[in-house]
Amino acid sequence: MSDSSRPKSTGHGQAKRSTSGDNVKVVVRIRPPNEAEGERFHSVTEAISDHMLVFDPKVQRPMGFLPPNHRDVNRRRFKDLKYAFDYVFGPSSSNKDVFEQTTGSIVKGVLNGYNCSVFAYGATGAGKTHTMLGNSQEPGVIYHTMIDLYKRINEQRDEKCFDVAVSYSEVYNEQVRDLLMPRGNLPIREDKTVGVIIAGLSLHKPKSAEELLHMLHFGNKNRTQHPTDANAESSRSHAVFQVFVNQRQRCSNFNSEVKMAKMCLVDLAGSERATHTTNQGARFREGANINRSLLALGNVINALADNKFKGHIPYRDSKLTRLLKDSLGGNCHTVMIAAVSPSSRSFEDTYNTLRYADRAKHIRADVSRWAGKDLVSLLMF
Numbered sequence: 140m141s142d143s144s145r146p147k148s149t150g151h152g153q154a155k156r157s158t159s160g161d162n163v164k165v166v167v168r169i170r171p172p173n174e175a176e177g178e179r180f181h182s183v184t185e186a187i188s189d190h191m192l193v194f195d196p197k198v199q200r201p202m203g204f205l206p207p208n209h210r211d212v213n214r215r216r217f218k219d220l221k222y223a224f225d226y227v228f229g230p231s232s233s234n235k236d237v238f239e240q241t242t243g244s245i246v247k248g249v250l251n252g253y254n255c256s257v258f259a260y261g262a263t264g265a266g267k268t269h270t271m272l273g274n275s276q277e278p279g280v281i282y283h284t285m286i287d288l289y290k291r292i293n294e295q296r297d298e299k300c301f302d303v304a305v306s307y308s309e310v311y312n313e314q315v316r317d318l319l320m321p322r323g324n325l326p327i328r329e330d331k332t333v334g335v336i337i338a339g340l341s342l343h344k345p346k347s348a349e350e351l352l353h354m355l356h357f358g359n360k361n362r363t364q365h366p367t368d369a370n371a372e373s374s375r376s377h378a379v380f381q382v383f384v385n386q387r388q389r390c391s392n393f394n395s396e397v398k399m400a401k402m403c404l405v406d407l408a409g410s411e412r413a414t415h416t417t418n419q420g421a422r423f424r425e426g427a428n429i430n431r432s433l434l435a436l437g438n439v440i441n442a443l444a445d446n447k448f449k450g451h452i453p454y455r456d457s458k459l460t461r462l463l464k465d466s467l468g469g470n471c472h473t474v475m476i477a478a479v480s481p482s483s484r485s486f487e488d489t490y491n492t493l494r495y496a497d498r499a500k501h502i503r504a505d506v507s508r509w510a511g512k513d514l515v516s517l518l519m520f
């Protein structure tokens with residue numbers, strides 16, 4: 140979408156102009172209300188077009204059902220706040236719709252040798268895992284992305300040889316683990332040739348979509364999950380699915396250029412307000428680590444989004460930001476999917492997510508192709 144077709148901002152309470160550059164695309168997905176929200180709470184987030192939503196807490200709340208900490212919120216400040224994003228998905232959207240407007244447009248870039256990353260951000264229970272992984276009836280963005288990647292590869296098989304490998308890992312309590320071959324904590328290294336890597340992470344070559352789905356299901360079973368107040372099956376780790384693609388012209392000689400690219404699909408752990416949670420002990424520590432790494436991610440986004448900022452980008456403040464270093468600021472097409480609940484129950488979480496997403500629109504990066512390096516072989520041998 141061109142900037143000129145977006146609604147212009149005229150100040151507070153009006154549409155904010157989306158300034159997503161070529162590299163960072165920001166979309167918001169509003170999930171349907173769940174049973175607990177349906178009757179007792181009202182909707183505070185509404186998609187009013189494909190590119191705009193209104194966050195509107197001025198609607199009268201039923202007495203006795205005010206959100207926790209509602210006094211912290213200055214209602215006039217939040218009145219009828221409109222946000223423009225590259226795309227806004229309403230509650231009836233499917234994972235396929237989200238794929239088409241997000242990775243659908245960047246898979247082509249991966250096959251042209253550009254790095255890509257997609258990450259789902261949002262509060263606990265907002266719909267990140269549903270969007271990225273989905274389930275057997277409604278497979279998520281990762282599945283659709285891989286199906287599209289294989290389809291495009293098959294279309295070009297006569298002219299090019301491709302080598303595709305995937306990995307699936309999690310960052311939990313500031314430790315990185317392999318989800319496909321679990322065996323302890325793994326270190327993050329920065330390699331001059333291939334960028335940021337997880338040393339010792341297993342790489343796999345699924346031969347079909349079914350094998351890939353099986354792999355995702357297996358990896359997800361190994362992922363750390365614990366119930367929270369907002370989600371009975373809350374993912375308490377950041378899950379990182381990576382796809383490495385090498386390609387070479389078929390008729391060229393052995394020394395010909397190898398085009399290489401990396402795609403990173405991340406399902407972040409849900410943010411949770413410490414004041415809102417009744418978690419204690421290990422769960423509290425877990426929540427604190429999640430919030431710490433998401434704060435570090437927010438600081439990196441803020442630094443990258445600030446055109447005037449010339450200082451050091453604080454990637455090293457958490458494992459998550461170290462891992463995403465070349466997916467955020469570096470040589471990468473990035474898509475952020477911000478997931479929100481429609482409900483007044485998650486009023487502050489939604490506001491915080493929208494602010495985070497609004498800030499991310501300003502990140503720009505210099506994207507160029509990686510060529511002449513065989514990433515899959517470098518990582519596998």
Ligand SMILES: Nc1ncnc2c1ncn2[C@@H]1O[C@H](COP(=O)(O)OP(=O)(O)OP(=O)(O)O)[C@@H](O)[C@H]1O
Pocket residue numbers: 169170171173230261262263264265266267268269270367370372373374375407408409410478
């Ligand atoms: N778009 C959607 N359509 C239908 N159900 C949804 C949708 N989004 C989320 N849900 C349901 O809401 C619940 C919470 O969603 P999900 O687990 O994806 O949240 P999350 O943001 O990943 O939370 P956490 O950070 O705690 O892991 C799940 O039962 C999920 O199936």
